[in-house]
Amino acid sequence: MAKPIILSIDAMGGDAGPDMVIPGVALAVERRPDLRFLIYGDSSVIAPLIKAHPRLGAACELIHTDVVVRMDDKPSQALRAGRWKSSMWKAIEAVKTGQAMACVSAGNTGALMAMSRFCLRGLGDVQRPAIAAIWPTTRGESIVLDVGATVGADARQLVDFAVMGSAMASAVFDLERPKVGLLNVGVEEIKGVEQVKDAAKMLRAANLPGLDYVGFVEGDDIGRGTVDVVVTEGFAGNIALKTAEGTAKQIAQYLRQAMTRSLLAKLGYILARSAFDRLREKMDPRKVNGGVFLGLNGIVIKSHGGTDAEGFASAVELGYDMVVNDLMAKIAQGISNYHRAGGSLDLAVAEAGED
Template sequence: MADSINIALDVMGGDNGPSVVLEGADIALVRHPDIRYVLYGDKDQVEPLLENFPRVKQASVFHHSEIVIQMDERPSQALRRGRGKSSMWQSIEATKIGEADVCVSAGNTGALMAMSKFCLRTMADIERPAIAAIWPTLRGESVVLDVGANIGADAQQLFDFAMMGGAMARSLFGIDRPTVGLLNIGEEDVKGLDEVKEAGRMLRDFNLPHLNYKGFVEGDDLGTGAVDVVVTEGFSGNIALKTAEGTAKQLGEYLRSAMTRTLMSRIGYLFAKSAFDRLREKMDPRKVNGGVFLGLNGIVIKSHGSTDGEGFAGAIGLAYDMVRNGLTEKIEQDLSVYHKNRIAVDEENA
């Protein structure tokens, strides 16, 4: 492993622009002094701001980008307009040519995925990439995928998601054989879509050494942490993600309203403030900010577009961990084992 981790940043991505990205880069550099940045953005906006972050400036190489991808651009339009010239494309391309180990952007999700697929291509034998999210649970954290890259998935694609999610859990949580469940409308084998049932059969039959398949899980298992990796397709995964984020905000508003309603409740809040602060920290999406694009020939991290500096630092920290713990190598290892097992099963059934 190299002494430093080189991270390409799309400085122009996100709702809040370069100031938040550079602030996050500065915070992350304090936590991980071995980071080196490759920055892409509009020099007229970025270079003056860099003077406020001398640590980042010293640890960075800056490249001017002619084009900025807007948050509301369609992926096809962004790809046509920004290929080769935008800060988003150039930060992705840096991972392809070896100038960086990983790319981080808070920009337009659809455009980022389209550019990532076009520039990096999918790994051999992976048909579709997936977006994996880190999900806070009662047991700690889980990996949930896909949360928005694909609408629908067949059995083989769900199987691939399980392998990639398992590799991410091993990289992030240090678990040798993470538990995996398929999101379904019930735990019984007879329930659910045919694609989900077939994916479950495949996971049982191949019995991969780095995965511990536990069967079907339901929506209420997401928060309890019933398994380390929850696998679904992007339509239901994205709805689950947005529902969880909305519920967290709703609960926060309920607590805030209840704690300020009367004099006694305000007094009670003062005594319980530390407990509420811990709850707020646990529910804060900035603490687990960043979706990982899995299945590409390179690692791309998508930060929330509306995040602040602390949140962007979290996305950089996730990128750092994925490189330092060999995410791509683990996925390739699992794919190799799967294909060996598949050949053996095919020969046995012949």
Template sequence: MASPKTIALDAMGGDHGPEVVVPGAALSLERQPALSFIFYGDQPRIEAAIARHPALRAKARIVHTDHVIAMHEKPSQALRRGKGSSMWLPLEAVKTGEADAAVSAGNTGALMAIAKLVLRPIAGIERPAIAAIWPTIKSECIVLDVGANIGATAGQLADFSLMGAAMARAVFHIERPSVGLLNVGTEEMKGNEDVKAAHALLKSIDALPLEYKGFVEGDQIGRGTVDVIVVEGFAGNIALKTAEGTAKQISSYLRAAMTSSVLSKIGAFLAQGGFRVLKEKMDPRRVNGGTFLGLNGIAVKSHGGTDAFGFASAVDLAYEMADSGLIARLTADIDVFHHRLSGAAGGSQPQSATGSPLGKA
């Protein structure tokens, strides 16, 4: 692989702008010399930051714009007045083929709305989703939707399965990723109507490009039971943030426990190599980057408050996805899946699917 790829970067996004985006890109370039970059934003600030990175300088182009979308702008506002901004232009570059992927650490809602408008959903996909890479005891899994939309029909949940599987193929290099539907129990009778109908749908179609494993519960996410976990965006977002909160809470318990006595302090000092291992395992920067899946192009959202190391993870992710041919494969998979579905609907539609399994006919 290692084919040359161009990443379009919103240099002004996030809490720090070019001072994080530029060194982040430099770090990613060290790992992946086939990369080149287009930076969009305030030229003098980008120039100043890039001057310290001669290797990056040689592989980068800067497109100046004064126009920046603020962190708290509403998606609807951003759509109306975002054209020409440092967030909009990278997505345009992906659309025209000038770049292979876009990365921004800016306003998530605005980025999602603009990406959807500029890149457009893949034919047959009603709703794009935001996918997160979630660390597990075994390695990592993909969870989607973590907040692009609230609620999802059975058909949309089934589409999410294919979208997540395509991403798992791209970033974990697993040909037939295992997929589970997040639910409040693993028995067939559990869950809401959409989840039950999605389950029936995924069981009813043969030869999916994934291994459907049925329902999984919240405690199975971190156990690494499956490669891809599908859930509608309200519960998915709450799960993601609850896990982040729990991790912080336990870190704080651990700090307090390790300073609770002189002996514990000495022990913690001696065990600092072990604590370093733990810290690395739990470092949220390692898996920084929510991906908008289901669009005709790759757009990755980096965490707004991250540093260069974290931003580089988001760029790495964008590169891997661009390099894997994910979009073409997903477009074909969705097409085949929807054809099978309409075939199945004509023949033996799953009984518990209420209405059209795709929720759009």
């Protein structure tokens, strides 16, 4: 029998809390029978929900916590009030102590990142963490990072993101040498801010064995799937993510309005229903729900707070895939390769190598 994969769950996170989280976890265990859970939260609320899902009840342990990190809490406030006692902290701590292999929460993003950094600490020489998102494209899926953890990353941090994103692409997409691009305002070498241009020089100089750096990519390349990994700093990445989510909702609304405008339009919808169903499936944000916190000594998955059970199940399954495909070992190997290739040297050395 396969060794069970144990995940810790912050059941109190998200807009709907346990009413969304527990059915989502139940869906995940139906699909992944080797999953086991440590579920943290208010047992008086959670226990009746678990009782409605017998298979989940047999696959989980419920640990009561009294404190809930609210969705509007400031990270510093949540860290002071929620440390040691909250469902969020306890779920993260389970990863630190080795009781769980990954943590999943739909809670306050800032608080989750602050607690994760405080509890798990940074990984090796990685200076700043990143949130990596799986992005649907016309060619399949890509990874985009950072989408909100580190605003204004410098060149060295962008290189770290490239290495970690490549490791994640290797784990998720089973790629030996993922294609990596730096998000920029143009593909020409003279364009962009200095941090991005310097990161490009460092990546070219390192010539890492597990990473195929292809150069600069632009915003429209994200949806095209031009590369497997798109690297950017958190401010631009978060705007790109929210813009894509908003555009998907906008297009869906346009389609609904167009298909109900007249009797002929309704008839056309009926005739093309299977095609519209495939489009809806492709654009469903729940299928790619879950951002991975990279650069920490442990795996933390952030689910969208406003998702439903199906979306939360996707985040849980993402955590499962990260564990099964040994994400932490792949990141550690990628960072090690980078430093062996001279990544610890300064930019001047990289520039000298280009002359």
